[in-house]
Each structure stands twice: as structure tokens, then as C-alpha cells.
Amino acid sequence: MADRVLVIGSGGREHALAWKLAQSPRVKQVFVAPGNAGTADNGKISNSAVLVSNHTIVIQFCKDHNIGLVLVGQEALLAAGIVDDLRAAGVRCFGPSAKAAQLESNTGFAKAFLDRHGIPTARWKAFTNPQEACSTDFPARVVRARGPAARKEVTIAASKEEACRAVQEIMQDRTFGDMVVIEELLQGEELSCLCFTDGVTVASMPPAQAHKRLLDGDQGPNTGGMGAYCPVPQVQQPVQF
Template sequence: MAERVLVIGSGGREHALAWKLAQSPHVQQVLVAPGNAGTANSGKISNSAVSVNNHSILAQYCKDHNVGLVVVGPEVPLAAGIVDDLTAAGVTCFGPSAKAAQLEASKSFSKSFMDRHNIPTARWSSFTDPQDACKYIQDAEFPALVVKASGLAAGKGVVVARDKDEALKAVLDIMKDKAFGSAGETVVVEEQLEGEEVSCLCFSDGITVSPMPPAQDHKRLLDGDQGPNTGGMGAYCPTPQVSEEVLQEIKRSVLQKTVDGMREEGTPYMGVLYAGVMLTKQGPKVLEFNCRFGDPECQVLMPLLKSDLYEVLKNTLQADLSSSPVQWLENSAAVTVVMASGGYPASYKKGLEITGLSQVSEMGIQVFHAGTALKEGGGVITSGGRVLTVTAVRPTLESALCSANEGVAVISFPDAVYRRDIGHHLTNTNLLTLEDIAEHYTYFMHLNGDVY
């Protein structure tokens, strides 16, 4: 019997998950709470107004509406224990427990965990006293220039400083001026790594890890990696510059080690594990963990997933990943381009009309909605910072980028901001070794997470 599935969240990631789940013959209906204009009355997909913050009300709603599976998109509800509470109420929920989600929710916990289990990462220390943190920055024998609020800060809690003075200022901003509120009561100061960053995600059933194709997102607002950091302005998948040998090393030394370590410590990790990895001359090193799909990485991974997503999630929950390998499209590449509101990631206008959406769907391009809402009387308007993610799947990275940009050109809303160069630096690049990558690309920024 086909089931009803509830997806928690309102971004492009959640639209992509709902879109993929709706393709399963096992799924009768996909509800999205709170959702957006793209998930409102679209075939099997519709929005729900149920409260996602009150877990007891949510559990009762799931029982009343025969919801057979809840899929949690963002990190905040995971850290708040939504999986624990729904599971205790008898509602099947996909995602890690609150204790397991500490890998993302506490950077101090995450770094200590990596040290305990010999998982490669940058040299670091954590502090609750700003004077101690400043002394560490001044005295370190390496560039201790990355300052992180330990708690969840909606992807904005990391400062990659250009020099010691900027790092010292970041400590004071976070700890004394409370730039990120209580998330900055503890800070992590760490070594600045040199290399190229990739997003390495996997499904984990607590024992087995099933890696997804590696992706790379683009954090800077403008072409050429210029402008402020954002929640992500686009992504591509797979990453042709990363060899199979390097991917196997990441699976062994990072993903499997993490899942084994969590199980050994009595906190099995079930869900999606996302490692932001820097490819250095010394090998892959973890920048940080996320405990859910990335956004916009999810918008390139879901279109490349050949397997039935509902079946994959069920197998993961039943600790049965090893018996049914997850299948991905071969000889295909996906590119997604984010269209954001003018002014993002700072203040921006809402309520601006969006045109061209119907034309894009006729071009074989998928648009995943994020900050959108339905307009009274018809039409779609902007309602957030990142508004749309325009995704194309084609045989090559070059053709996917070209198609995604063609799709963006058809869509219009006032003062839209987007990049034209997602994956562009790789479209003519051959397979590279770790040494080549570290020599050719020096990417210092490594904010992961979402800025809305």
C-alpha cells in the first residue's frame, strides 16, 4: 500500500527531496511543512501548515493523517530532537538523533570526536574565554585564522580571517559582542587549510555507509568567487577533478571511521552524513560535518539518483543498506544555479513577481523553489534570500552548465542575483591528483550550512 510522506522544511533542498520521493510508486502523497510555492499542489506534492516546532502536535498530526515516514531537511529540528521525539511517539522518522546530530550542532564536540578517532582534520582548540582564544591565535605555530562559533548559527558562524588581526577581531565579535548569540559562547579556532573543498555525502544505517557522488558548491555571491559568503550560489556533481582513489580514501578515512566511531561511543548514526572535505597535499581533511543533505548539493544529487529514494530511506532505517546498493546515473552531470534576491545575504525585498517558470519546464530543466510564495490571485512571488535553484542534467558538465544558464536567462524577477560560472573552472580540466589540486586551487573559505 502506498504511503504518505512528510518532508520538514521550506527550501530548495526540501523541494528536491519531495520531487524525488513523489516519483516512487510506494508513495501516495508527499506533504511538505511548511513548504513553498514549488511544493504547493504539484501533482502528488502539497504543503501542510502543521507546526514543526511542537513535536507532540506533529506526532499526532502524523498519526491522524497516516503519515508513514517523516524526512527532516534542515539541521535545527534535528538538533532539537525531532527524530527522537517522533520515534518515541511511534512515527517513523529519517535523520540522526539529537545526540548524533552533535557532529554538526557542536563544532567543539565534532573536533574532539575526530581527534578521538584519528579522523584527519585541521589543528584546533576550543575556548570559552576570549583572552585565551586570542593568545592561541597570537602564539600558534601555524595560521590559526579560522574562527568558528561552536553552536548552530545558520551557516553564518565561521570567519576565515586574512590575518591575525582579523582573527582576533572575529573572536571578540563572536564572544563579546554576541554576533551569533549563544552559538558563540564557545569558539573553535583552527588552522587554515590549503586546497580545494568538496562535499562528500553518504547514507548511513549505523553500520554501512553508501557514498553519494561528490559535489562542490560555490559559497561566494558573485562570479569568480568574489563577494560575501552565502548559503551557496550553485553546485555541480560529480566532481571530475577527484579520482576514484581519492573518493575511496575519503570513504575509508572519514565517512566509515565516523560512523564506526559513533557506534562505538553508543550513538549510532542513521541518516545522511555530509563531510565538507579539503583536499590538501597531505590528503583529505575534514573541515566540518553536517547531519543532513546540503543545500544546494541536494538539488544536484536528487536528479542523479537512479534508485527509488523512498526505498533507499527505508533500507537505511532498517539497517539494510548493504543488501541493496544505491544506484546513480552514469555518464551524466548536474549543475544547479541559485537565483537570489538583490541585497542577499544582507537585507532584501520580498513579494516581487517571478516570471518565466512555465517556459523553463518546457526546456527539460528542473526548477526547485526556495524563497517563494504563491501570490493571491495567481502567480509566484519572492519570499526569501535564495529564491530558486535552476537545475539541468546533461551528459557533460559543460552542457549542464550551459543548459542551467539558459534556464536562468528565461526566469525573471527584479534585481535577481546569480552566478554564471558554476563549475566553470573545471569544464576544461582533466582528472587531477591531490598534489595538482592543492597546487592549482587555493580555496580558503569553507562555510557550510545555510544562510537564508
């Protein structure tokens, strides 16, 4: 572990990472950029105003402050290749390359990857034409935008008309890319099973369950996440990978 660590992001995920890193006796200082109120001047943890969207500035910050390790939590930056640029500059960094980050940032890429490798997933189709997207015949539909913010731009449509409205909204402003993915809706409990890997070894984390809907009772629009808990009572036995 490095003496000085930089965590990039501003959400609860980065707060949790910084909090845990600061507990290590091997870590003397944790910078969080841009950070949030919970990471501002909190013991070993402090926020940094470094412009994280400019990879050259981040690299220089790491060199100026003798940063030994960078952890990137912000999805859009992973998709933009910040890990590739940091590694190319000789800065140790934990996070996927831009190519690997497509599994999270590009819904169409991820679904095609699952199909190609025989991994079960809901039926789906990708569209660049809103009229064609509105004609899909799945009995229940999940409308997803493609792009780094796609997890937030998800509509679980109760009818074909609602799905079509979501398609039009996504494809008119193009904020989330130029493609929409329509999936068959699968009913049931949703769990997250996360793993750490260096490309050879896989270390699994215990399953967790996130709450994505904005309101109580699983109501309201989807968000990037309203919170999560672990362990989950739905899983009685350890999950093996």
C-alpha cells in the same frame, strides 16, 4: 516506502527531497513543512503550516494524516531532538538522533570526535573567552561559532585582526552559542562525500562540491550554501569508503 511522506524544512535540500520522493510510484502524497514556493501545490507535493518547532504538534499531524515516513532536513530541528521524539512516538523517521547530529551542529564536538578517532583535521582550539581566542597563533585562521547555525557563521580571516573582530562579533551576541572554534586554514579544493547508513551498512553517494561564498569568484561572506554540483571533475576515480 510509505504512501504519505512528510519532509521537514524550507530550503533547496527539502525541495530536492520532495521532488525525488514524488517520482516514486509508491508515494501518493508528499507534505513539506513549512516548505517554500517550489513545493507549494506541485503535483503530489504540497506545503503544510504545521508548527515544526513543536514536536508534539508534528507527532499529532503525522498521526492525523497517516504519515508513514518523515524526513528531516533542517539542522536546528535535528539538533533539538525531533527525530528522537518522533521515533519514541512510533513515527518512522529518517535522520540522525540529537546525539549523532552534534557532528554537524556542534563544531567543538565534531573536532574532538575527529581527534579522538584519529581522523585527519585542521589544527584547532575551542574558546569561551574572547581574549584567549584572539591570542591563538595559527598563521591563517578560520573562525567558527558553535551551534546549529555554525556553518553559516564562519569567517575565513586574512589577518589576526580580522579573526579577532569575528570572535568579538560571535561572542558578544551569543546567537550561535557560547563557544568559538579557531582552526588553521587549509587551502585547496573542498568536496563533500556523503553516505547513508543505518548504523551497520554504509552506502556512499558520489562526491559533490558546494559553493558557500555569497558572491561570484569565491568572494563575499560564507552562507549555508549557494548551490552545489555533481559529479565533480576534481575526482577522476570513484571514492571508496
